[in-house]
Amino acid sequence: MNTELLARLPGYLHNVRNPKPGLSISELDTALGEFIGQNYHQREHQEIKETPQKAWQGNGWLPRLPESIDELNLLLLTVAKPRIVHRDGVHFQGLRYISPLLAAYVGESVILRYDPRDVAEIQVFHRGQHICKAVDPTHERSIMTFKDIQKARSARKRQLRGQINERIATVAEFLPAGQPTTEAPQPDPAVHRTKKTKLRTYAEDE
Incomplete structure (x- = not known):
């Protein structure tokens, strides 16, 4: 696998600390499947003098496989x-x-x-x-990877961030110079006014 496949793929670098990959995960997966199924299993093996595919199916032996x-x-x-x-x-x-x-x-x-x-x-x-x-x-009818999910999340975050920045800029245009875009509401004194309690107490409670 290392000498016959990986060493011949784009972006393969040996003993490099930060190599740059030349293939995506899906492209690498396709290359692995083609090498194993169409190359390695279909060529004559030096030890057994026949292809692994033929040896697997030879002598009428059937492997135990799942039903579906x-x-x-x-x-x-x-x-x-x-x-x-x-x-x-x-x-x-x-x-x-x-x-x-x-x-x-x-x-x-x-x-x-x-x-x-x-x-x-x-x-x-x-x-x-x-x-x-x-x-x-x-x-339901598409193939989706974790990388696709990460891309979608990043795109959505950028979209929301852009919308927020646009709204901040729009509000700033209508405000006088030097005035902040948001102002904290002042508390209503009537709300915080101390109310006399109507709860009765008894001597035993003191």
Whole structure:
């Protein structure tokens, strides 16, 4: 992997303290998949004198595989996070994941398992048992990574900051020079006026 793939990718630098990557995470993931599936597994191995793909399928031996892709994904999803189920779903990384099956677990603690490369959907577990697959309605049919979430948050913060600065500048235009844009309200003396208490006391209370 190091000599035949990584050393040939753009941006690869050896023994450099602060290297600059030449590929994004998705591009690197694609390169890894192509190398393993289309190159390494399809070429003849020097020791066994046949391709790893042929050796895997040879002699009529069938490996024990999960019955579905969903079960395979459950075995591979090792990243887990605890969360509480709310009435409107499960909140994670600023997103809201929903599923009709979560209604029976409101207030319960659950474990979320997910693929960091695509967090448009998550797998929900309760006490070690798989409950359901929950999705974010706004990104149900798209692929979304943590990097996409960070970009969206940064863009939103910049947008809000720009709106605040514009409003401050607009208010400042209508104020006399040297007057601050905000002025603290003066307390009303009538509100803080001491009122005579009507609570009666007795000798035993003194």
